[in-house]
Amino acid sequence: xxxxxxxxxxxxxxxxxxxxxxxxxxxxxxxxxxxxxxxxxxxxxxxxxxxxxxxxxxxxxxxxxxxxxxxxxxxxxxxxxxxxxxxxxxxxxxxxxxxxxxxxxxxxxxxxxxxxxxxxxxxxxxxxxxxxxxxxxxxxxxxxxxxxxxxxxxxxxxxxxxxxxxxxxxxxxxxxxxxxxxxxxxxxxxxxxxxxxxxxxxxxxxxxxxxxxxxxxxxxxxxxxxxxxxxxxxxxxxxxxxxxxxxxxxxxxxxxxxxxxxxxxxxxxxxxxxxxxxxxxxxxxxxxxxxxxxxxxxxxxxxxxxxxxxxxxxxxxxxxxxxxxxxxxxxxxxxxxxxxxxxxxxxxxxxxxxxxxxx
Amino acid sequence: xxxxxxxxxxxxxxxxxxxxxxxxxxxxxxxxxxxxxxxxxxxxxxxxxxxxxxxxxxxxxxxxxxxxxxxxxxxxxxxxxxxxxxxxxxxxxxxxxxxxxxxxxxxxxxxxxxxxxxxxxxxxxxxxxxxxxxxxxxxxxxxxxxxxxxxxxxxxxxxxxxxxxxxxxxxxxxxxxxxxxxxxxxxxxxxxxxxxxxxxxxxxxxxxxxxxxxxxxxxxxxxxxxxxxxxxxxxxxxxxxxxxxxxxxxxxxxxxxxxxxxxxxxxxxxxxxxxxxxxxxxxxxxxxxxxxxxxxxxxxxxxxxxxxxxxxxxxxxxxxxxxxxxxxxxxxxxxxxxxxxxxxxxxxxxxxxxxxxxx
Numbered sequence: 001x002x003x004x005x006x007x008x009x010x011x012x013x014x015x016x017x018x019x020x021x022x023x024x025x026x027x028x029x030x031x032x033x034x035x036x037x038x039x040x041x042x043x044x045x046x047x048x049x050x051x052x053x054x055x056x057x058x059x060x061x062x063x064x065x066x067x068x069x070x071x072x073x074x075x076x077x078x079x080x081x082x083x084x085x086x087x088x089x090x091x092x093x094x095x096x097x098x099x100x101x102x103x104x105x106x107x108x109x110x111x112x113x114x115x116x117x118x119x120x121x122x123x124x125x126x127x128x129x130x131x132x133x134x135x136x137x138x139x140x141x142x143x144x145x146x147x148x149x150x151x152x153x154x155x156x157x158x159x160x161x162x163x164x165x166x167x168x169x170x171x172x173x174x175x176x177x178x179x180x181x182x183x184x185x186x187x188x189x190x191x192x193x194x195x196x197x198x199x200x201x202x203x204x205x206x207x208x209x210x211x212x213x214x215x216x217x218x219x220x221x222x223x224x225x226x227x228x229x230x231x232x233x234x235x236x237x238x239x240x241x242x243x244x245x246x247x248x249x250x251x252x253x254x255x256x257x258x259x260x261x262x263x264x265x266x267x268x269x270x271x272x273x274x275x276x277x278x279x280x281x282x283x284x285x286x287x288x289x290x291x292x293x294x295x296x297x298x299x300x301x302x303x304x305x306x307x308x309x310x311x312x313x314x315x316x317x318x319x320x321x322x323x324x325x326x327x328x329x330x331x332x333x334x335x336x337x338x339x340x341x342x343x344x345x346x347x348x349x350x351x352x353x354x355x356x357x358x359x
Numbered sequence: 360x361x362x363x364x365x366x367x368x369x370x371x372x373x374x375x376x377x378x379x380x381x382x383x384x385x386x387x388x389x390x391x392x393x394x395x396x397x398x399x400x401x402x403x404x405x406x407x408x409x410x411x412x413x414x415x416x417x418x419x420x421x422x423x424x425x426x427x428x429x430x431x432x433x434x435x436x437x438x439x440x441x442x443x444x445x446x447x448x449x450x451x452x453x454x455x456x457x458x459x460x461x462x463x464x465x466x467x468x469x470x471x472x473x474x475x476x477x478x479x480x481x482x483x484x485x486x487x488x489x490x491x492x493x494x495x496x497x498x499x500x501x502x503x504x505x506x507x508x509x510x511x512x513x514x515x516x517x518x519x520x521x522x523x524x525x526x527x528x529x530x531x532x533x534x535x536x537x538x539x540x541x542x543x544x545x546x547x548x549x550x551x552x553x554x555x556x557x558x559x560x561x562x563x564x565x566x567x568x569x570x571x572x573x574x575x576x577x578x579x580x581x582x583x584x585x586x587x588x589x590x591x592x593x594x595x596x597x598x599x600x601x602x603x604x605x606x607x608x609x610x611x612x613x614x615x616x617x618x619x620x621x622x623x624x625x626x627x628x629x630x631x632x633x634x635x636x637x638x639x640x641x642x643x644x645x646x647x648x649x650x651x652x653x654x655x656x657x658x659x660x661x662x663x664x665x666x667x668x669x670x671x672x673x674x675x676x677x678x679x680x681x682x683x684x685x686x687x688x689x690x691x692x693x694x695x696x697x698x699x700x701x702x703x704x705x706x707x708x709x710x711x712x713x714x715x716x717x718x
Contacts, residue, residue: 017485017486017489019485019486023485026485027484027486028481028482028485029480029481029482029483029484029485029488029513030481030513031481031513031515032513033479033511033513034479034513034514035513040511047488047489048477048492051489051490051492051495051496052492052493052496052506053493053496053497053500054500055496055499055504056496056499056505056506056507057505057506057507060507060508060509061508062508064472064474064507064508066507068427068430068471069428069429069430069531070428070430071428071430073427073432075472075474075507075508075529077474077475077509077510077527078510079476079510079512080512081478081512081514112425112427113425113434115434115436115527116436117436117438117525117527118407118438119438119440119523120388120392120393121388122387122388122389122390123387123388124387125386125388126376126378126382126386126387126406127376127378127386129388129406130406130410131376133406133407133410133411134410134411134412136410136411136414137411137412137413138412138414140411140414140415141412141413145414146415146416147411147414147415147416148415148419148423148434149419149420149421149423149434149435149436150403150407151436151437151438152392152403152407153393153438153439153440153716154389154391154392154393154715155393155523155716156390156715158517159519159520161514161518164478164514164523166436166438166476166525166527168474168525168527170427170434172427356513356515357512357514357515
């Protein structure tokens with residue numbers, strides 16, 4: 001009987017599991033496993049995917065494309081555990097909507113519906129939950145998505161942190177659109193939609209004990225409108241990605257690996273606001289590795305770069321869009337930046353976590 | 360600019376929120392808000408829905424039906440916080456797959472794909488996560504669903520409990536199928552697919568300090584195959600529901616309220632295994648209120664009851680299916696049970712939580 005199989009496995013001796021070599025530095029979960037960098041990737045590749053076995057599709061990426069009854073759907077999920085739950089420029093409620101809307105939109109889909117699942121900690125004030133829920137509702141309205149199904153769980157005090165939110169989203173991909181990391185190819189122009197590093201620095205700046213004098217507000221925003229404007233140009237968009245955890249560096253590395261191409265960046269071209277540069281300087285952070293929540297990277301056919309850039313700059317969320325590099329045939333799988341001083345440096349995939357719990 | 364609206368709300372004074380009257384017993388989240396009973400319903404009705412505003416569809420039920428490009432999809436989400444993470448008969452990994460598969464299947468959909476989002480607590484052993492992930496993979500394989508997209512977050516030690524899992528699922532609803540709570544109508548026969556109260560008692564029995572002598576194993580199972588067998592009979596299935604949190608009592612009350620009908624139960628007809636009856640007796644629990652994770656309730660046109668019951672009994676997961684009551688025009692919105700002694704009693708919607716964190 002098929003259900004017996006599941007039951008019997010519950011008696012498996014936990015000690016019999018052999019930790020795969022790449023994970024052996026630690027037998028336990030550490031914060032870096034949640035950082036969106038190399039350690040997160042290793043956990044997926046060497047623990048989750050082997051354990052899931054034949055049930056998982058290869059890669060298990062941020063967003064899946066699923067064909068159902070002749071319709072191509074984009075389907076994505078994200079849990080949000082940002083600390084603190086409210087910060088300059090937004091709250092966990094805004095992030096929960098915008099993060100999933102953006103993941104869905106990055107495959108060129110039009111996001112339509114979201115689910116919301118709350119894990120509430122016993123003792124949290126109803127008022128704070130209400131404000132987070134209001135942020136969810138307002139962000140969904142701005143993004144033009146409907147909240148269609150939900151779930152609420154409560155965990156005992158000391159086993160949560162106020163509220164954790166999972167959102168999952170479904171979008172529809174119109175015919176003729178094929179946007180995915182594997183499509184990056186030499187010659188592509190790499191565009192970023194605006195200032196980088198803002199969200200991560202905003203979170204840091206409001207955490208206890210870290211003040212920089214100026215208030216930096218998170219850039220959290222839904223990018224599906226911006227994506228629609230870009231698609232409407234008729235340009236051949238090859239790749240889009242929102243550079244959240246691990247920042248621009250992590251996203252570009254992942255795309256370079258997926259497509260087997262190199263990415264050449266110009267550091268001078270990176271739009272880094274002065275207050276982010278200052279904060280990063282004080283803290284020893286590199287803005288390329290700091291999370292964004294309202295920005296996207298686009299890899300575009302060079303013939304189309306100008307019209308895409310023009311369309312982006314016409315949208316308030318792309319007003320400071322800039323070309324920051326290009327795809328090259330050299331150093332496949334690697335990102336190399338030309339520094340301001342004329343040298344070059346390798347922009348590695350980050351290992352773990354510069355800033356824990358930023359989303 | 361639309362994104363400014365969201366940003367500005369972050370400065371709202373939290374104290375200005377006025378707690379709606381039905382929630383005023385406590386200004387804070389209590390365990391009962393997660394129990395799937397009246398308090399959970401109040402939180403959704405008086406806090407989440409007003410806060411979400413126009414972005415939410417009415418009800419925000421366990422599973423939504425969404426039409427996309429001419430295809431009817433069932434879409435559902437659930438977070439799992441069961442304690443302990445492994446128990447006789449299964450683990451949080453089994454529940455996470457089966458729970459969402461079942462929610463999708465209860466609208467008559469064929470579940471196709473799942474997302475998995477893990478919130479891991481710092482310090483949890485990789486071995487325990489691997490075993491949970493193996494349970495996810497095995498359960499998905501048994502249910503015939505693919506794991507297509509995922510997410511991993513890590514929270515610091517003391518802000519989680521090993522692992523919490525969210526799964527969201529998409530299924531397709533074939534033409535001609537219309538299964539939803541509002542379709543319950545007087546005359547309908549109410550069927551349960553098997554023994555009730557097993558999962559909740561299994562969880563209790565393995566929690567520290569509570570032993571009953573016998574090991575009761577959770578009934579966690581994916582019911583989509585059973586549902587397919589029921590649909591294949593061609594019967595007019597009006598309502599299906601998996602009676603998880605709050606048990607059979609909560610599910611029947613919700614259906615009675617949704618459809619504006621009464622439900623008449625026969626206590627004698629309820630399949631309660633002796634070990635569940637004994638454990639409930641010792642603990643002062645009512646099996647009608649104890650959670651199930653591998654059972655379903657079906658409301659069926661009386662002309663079709665026999666063939667549905669026969670089909671269910673032919674499936675290992677419905678081997679002990681039984682008719683437990685019927686829908687009546689009297690006492691709309693209420694569930695009334697005929698007791699073993701010939702009397703009647705009202706089976707209320709539970710207020711809060713008999714057993715916290717059972718799923």
